[in-house]
Amino acid sequence: MTDQKIVVLGAGYAGLSTATRAGRSGQVTLIAPEERFLHRIRQHETAAGHAEHRPALTNLIRGRGVQHVRARATGLDLTARTVHLDSGQAVPYDTLVYALGSRTAWRGVTGAAEHAYPVERAAELGERLRTAEPTSTVAVVGGGATGIELATELAEAHPRLRIRIISTGLVGSWFSAKGRAHVLRVLDRLGVEVHEQTTVTGVDPDGLSTGHGRVPADLVVWAAAMEPHPLAAEAGLTVTAGGRAVVDDHLRSVSHPEVYVVGDAAEVTVPGTGTLRMGCATAQPMGTYVGRLLAGRTDQPFAFRYLVQCVSLGRRDGLLQLIHGDDSMRPIIFTGLVGRTAKAAIIGSVISALR
CATH class of the missing domain: 3.50.50.60 (FAD/NAD(P)-binding domain)
Structure with a gap:
């Protein structure tokens, strides 16, 4: 070598x-x-x-x-x-x-690249939100883990903003029934407006065009794909x-x-x-x-099994979903501070594991 x-x-x-x-x-x-x-x-x-x-x-x-x-x-x-x-x-x-x-994949949606913030521009989005009018509306496009974490984090950090999450399918659809139910409860508690089974067809300075009509928004965050x-x-x-x-x-x-x-x-x-x-x-x-x-430390084929899935739901809540090795859901979940602490521990371990 x-x-x-x-x-x-x-x-x-x-x-x-x-x-x-x-x-x-x-x-x-x-x-x-x-x-x-x-x-x-x-x-x-x-x-x-x-x-x-x-x-x-x-x-x-x-x-x-x-x-x-x-x-x-x-x-x-x-x-x-x-x-x-x-x-x-x-x-x-x-x-x-x-x-x-x-x-970020824009999937050919008209105006998305020009008018929406992708997650790669998170710092710029944070600065824009810091100076936004208190009554502004923010639409988060994407009902996956990134969209859920963005919507809950923004709603908690900026309680006077009106946060909407728009998903082509069901928000958190891959979780177990208990897991998805907890995500929806937290979104409701934080005042996030949920639009499910809603396909975005265009983005402009005033919001979104969807298959179900207009969704007004002062800011659009793209976490769809x-x-x-x-x-x-x-x-x-x-x-x-x-x-x-x-x-x-x-x-x-x-x-x-x-x-x-x-x-x-x-x-x-x-x-x-x-x-x-x-x-x-x-x-x-x-x-x-x-x-x-x-480095010559292994010559075996790559092997991998899943253990858990987790999302943070603001600063004080989270979801830790136990899963089978093939990524299918088990019925066991941990929520609230336990779920949030578990997610924080996982995040913290990532940096040390890089070395």
Whole structure:
């Protein structure tokens, strides 16, 4: 490994976990434009005006054989095994770990990209909310975990704002009946107006157009869907129809085995578990596995089983849902302060686990 040129693209949960493990016994080049780690599962807190928790990448890679190149990858030459950067530099590799993750998907909705705040702009949204009129209306589009956490956090932090959550399906539909019922109770307690089975067809400065008519809003937050970064498909890696790279049981690209793909960018199917969903819960274990693989600490196929799902519901409530290893729901939940404390503990453990 000491003679191998190992390049990791992306400094998210998967990329950093890979780099710090592989960097224990070899030299790794980590390419990412950020100076600080973006803790994506805390973006709802940032949007609500709470202090950001973004440790410096230099602290996270300290003591490892990792060189951080602050640049953005603009292209991959899979034949020449070279990464092209926006700085004009070309970085060669023997082994590439592709961990560019995912980004907000607008799904072709007219005006969404122009008039809605994606979660990537959480800090900007927080500043806008700080100066918003007290009676403003905020529409959160998306009934998944991100949308639920945003709606509850904003409602609690800004009680005079009118918060609406708009979901194409049912809000929290994947939870058990008890889990979804608790989410709806909290939304009701916080005064969040719920619009379910409502498809957004357009966004403009005055709100949303939907299949059920107009939904007025002074601000729109978009948390409806995520999509993988397109660079993998553009470079020629084999990808699914949704753009995620197809990998083998060691997380190597099926078309280019010198390229490992981890995190949201990878379409990973584990026997007995199924195809893994996007998220920190799956990205970090993938990165840890590939880092250990490159360091010679394992040669076994990647294995993964789910344990829990959890969401924070403001500062004083949360939901911890026990699940089976294949991500299906069990009937057991923990709510209130217990659920919130469990979610906080999980969030806190993520940073230490990156190393």
